[in-house]
Amino acid sequence: MDTDSAYLQPYLPILVLLLLAGVMCFAISILAGYLGPKRTFPIKETAFECGSPTTGDPHSRHSVKFYLVALLFIVFDIESVFIYPWGALLRDFAAQGLGWFAYLEMLSFMATLALGLVYVWRKGALEWS
Amino acid sequence: MQGFLDNLIRHFGHDPATWPWTQFVYLGGMALFAFAVINFAAITAGIFSWAERRVAARMQSRVGPNRVGPGGFLQWVADAVKLLTKEDLVPAEADKILFRAAPYFMMVGFACVFVALPFSHRLVIADMNIGIFFIIAVTALIVVGIIMSGWSSNSKWSLFGAIRSAAQIISYEIPGGIALMIPVMLAGTLSTQGIIRAQGGLPWQWFVFDNPAAFVAFVIYFISALAEGNRTPFDLPEAESELVSGYNTEYSGMRFSYFFLVEWGNMWVMSALATTMFLGGWQIPGVSAATLDAATGGTAVALELLSLAIFVGKTLFWVFVVMWLRWTLPRIRVDQMMNMCWKYLVPMSFAAVAFVAVWMLVVHAVPALGLVMRAIMFVLGVAFTVFFVYRTAQNIRDTGDKFDFTSNW
Numbered sequence: 001m002d003t004d005s006a007y008l009q010p011y012l013p014i015l016v017l018l019l020l021a022g023v024m025c026f027a028i029s030i031l032a033g034y035l036g037p038k039r040t041f042p043i044k045e046t047a048f049e050c051g052s053p054t055t056g057d058p059h060s061r062h063s064v065k066f067y068l069v070a071l072l073f074i075v076f077d078i079e080s081v082f083i084y085p086w087g088a089l090l091r092d093f094a095a096q097g098l099g100w101f102a103y104l105e106m107l108s109f110m111a112t113l114a115l116g117l118v119y120v121w122r123k124g125a126l127e128w129s
Numbered sequence: 130m131q132g133f134l135d136n137l138i139r140h141f142g143h144d145p146a147t148w149p150w151t152q153f154v155y156l157g158g159m160a161l162f163a164f165a166v167i168n169f170a171a172i173t174a175g176i177f178s179w180a181e182r183r184v185a186a187r188m189q190s191r192v193g194p195n196r197v198g199p200g201g202f203l204q205w206v207a208d209a210v211k212l213l214t215k216e217d218l219v220p221a222e223a224d225k226i227l228f229r230a231a232p233y234f235m236m237v238g239f240a241c242v243f244v245a246l247p248f249s250h251r252l253v254i255a256d257m258n259i260g261i262f263f264i265i266a267v268t269a270l271i272v273v274g275i276i277m278s279g280w281s282s283n284s285k286w287s288l289f290g291a292i293r294s295a296a297q298i299i300s301y302e303i304p305g306g307i308a309l310m311i312p313v314m315l316a317g318t319l320s321t322q323g324i325i326r327a328q329g330g331l332p333w334q335w336f337v338f339d340n341p342a343a344f345v346a347f348v349i350y351f352i353s354a355l356a357e358g359n360r361t362p363f364d365l366p367e368a369e370s371e372l373v374s375g376y377n378t379e380y381s382g383m384r385f386s387y388f389f390l391v392e393w394g395n396m397w398v399m400s401a402l403a404t405t406m407f408l409g410g411w412q413i414p415g416v417s418a419a420t421l422d423a424a425t426g427g428t429a430v431a432l433e434l435l436s437l438a439i440f441v442g443k444t445l446f447w448v449f450v451v452m453w454l455r456w457t458l459p460r461i462r463v464d465q466m467m468n469m470c471w472k473y474l475v476p477m478s479f480a481a482v483a484f485v486a487v488w489m490l491v492v493h494a495v496p497a498l499g500l501v502m503r504a505i506m507f508v509l510g511v512a513f514t515v516f517f518v519y520r521t522a523q524n525i526r527d528t529g530d531k532f533d534f535t536s537n538w
Binding site for chain 1: 164296463
């Protein structure tokens with residue numbers, strides 16, 4: 001076995017499970033399609049709107065807040081991804097006497113992040129009223 | 130898992146290293162394990178749907194489903210059969226392909242979590258060195274499924290529910306992810322089994338009692354997990370009184386059941402993750418992980434089953450707490466939900482990481498301090514638990530509540 005496939009070996013179960021889960025869901029849905037009745041008419045196929053006929057375009061414009069949240073998520077999630085490897089290695093750093101150095105390095109990174117949060121907060125991006 | 134299959138091949142008189150069919154046996158074994166795990170996920174979700182209705186009924190002085198099987202236990206089977214034979218409706222104006230595909234994304238994202246979730250000392254499908262990272266990443270597939278279902282339904286309720294849900298899940302993923310980093314820092318590994326091994330069987334060896342910030346991280350993780358699973362008090366995306374049913378409004382039959390399967394199954398995932406990361410996982414009190422590794426024959430099987438029982442017991446306890454919260458707390462408002470995440474939990478989780486790092490370096494220099502802190506945290510935890518149980522018992526006594534196990538259970 002060459003090194004590449006040995007490296008990927010632990011990830012093979014994920015692929016197997018991914019395919020199997022998809023196939024099983026699909027098979028059960030097909031089965032349900034055969035077992036269930038098929039009695040459709042136009043009114044039944046309309047979108048639910050509390051009984052009255054649907055009005056307007058459902059894909060209307062939404063509050064900008066949701067997009068702001070998505071932007072904030074991308075910023076903070078990527079930053080927290082950067083912190084993870086440091087977190088996993090902090091014990092080793094400490095064992096080699098580099099603990100405080102590693103800590104100050106990450107503290108400066110997190111301070112930048114906190115500054116970003118303060119900025120967004122001050123700008124009012126976190127207010128929902 | 131590979132070691133188990135190697136032993137099986139040796140048992141039939143072949144050498145796993147040279148036998149040409151070894152890889153196929155591995156693949157077959159993986160498929161079998163994957164099949165078992167998907168069924169486990171689906172069946173636990175079904176049983177939880179029954180358990181939750183019984184718990185809810187009990188808390189509201191009702192009886193709940195008690196007709197199908199002993200105590201209504203087989204209600205979930207009846208429900209599954211009913212959903213299977215219902216008409217599969219697709220709205221005329223829906224995006225047909227996305228509408229049909231969305232539940233698969235939910236189910237696949239949910240099933241994949243079980244690859245890295247441990248069950249006992251040896252029982253884990255793949256003990257990856259990035260385990261916890263994988264779990265956080267793959268749960269994001271559920272958001273994709275939610276957005277797809279909401280957008281493709283072409284219904285106002287679905288889209289409102291989906292957008293709310295996505296905003297909530299991605300917001301709470303940040304404090305939740307950072308809180309989960311604290312056990313990673315304390316254990317020095319991302320592997321789920323490695324994190325359990327770094328803890329011990331006795332409560333003061335658990336990470337939740339390691340230091341005050343670890344306890345705060347546990348609370349932050351638990352709140353975030355509730356929000357990510359759309360559980361009350363964070364069930365705004367499914368607020369029946371305002372949004373009909375949220376992103377799954379237009380679904381019916383089997384496709385509808387996938388959404389609820391994921392929601393109930395998620396209770397197991399969040400509780401098992403809390404058990405793994407903070408509460409000692411499968412560690413047996415008084416038996417070290419090295420003893421478990423060295424055990425052979427009947428002792429190994431007995432210890433393995435004991436570790437499985439401990440893990441499942443702890444997980445089911447937290448599942449019950451999640452149900453308890455659902456029938457205790459009212460739903461919060463959307464602005465309260467966002468404020469709590471961004472203004473409280475995110476800064477707190479960052480502060481907790483900074484504190485734990487300092488604490489680890491201090492303990493590295495003076496190991497005795499770590500023991501003292503663990504002892505103090507444990508005593509405080511026990512005191513709080515005793516007080517809580519005392520107050521709860523008193524409240525139950527005051528209401529004059531009695532439970533009749535005999536007549537109509």
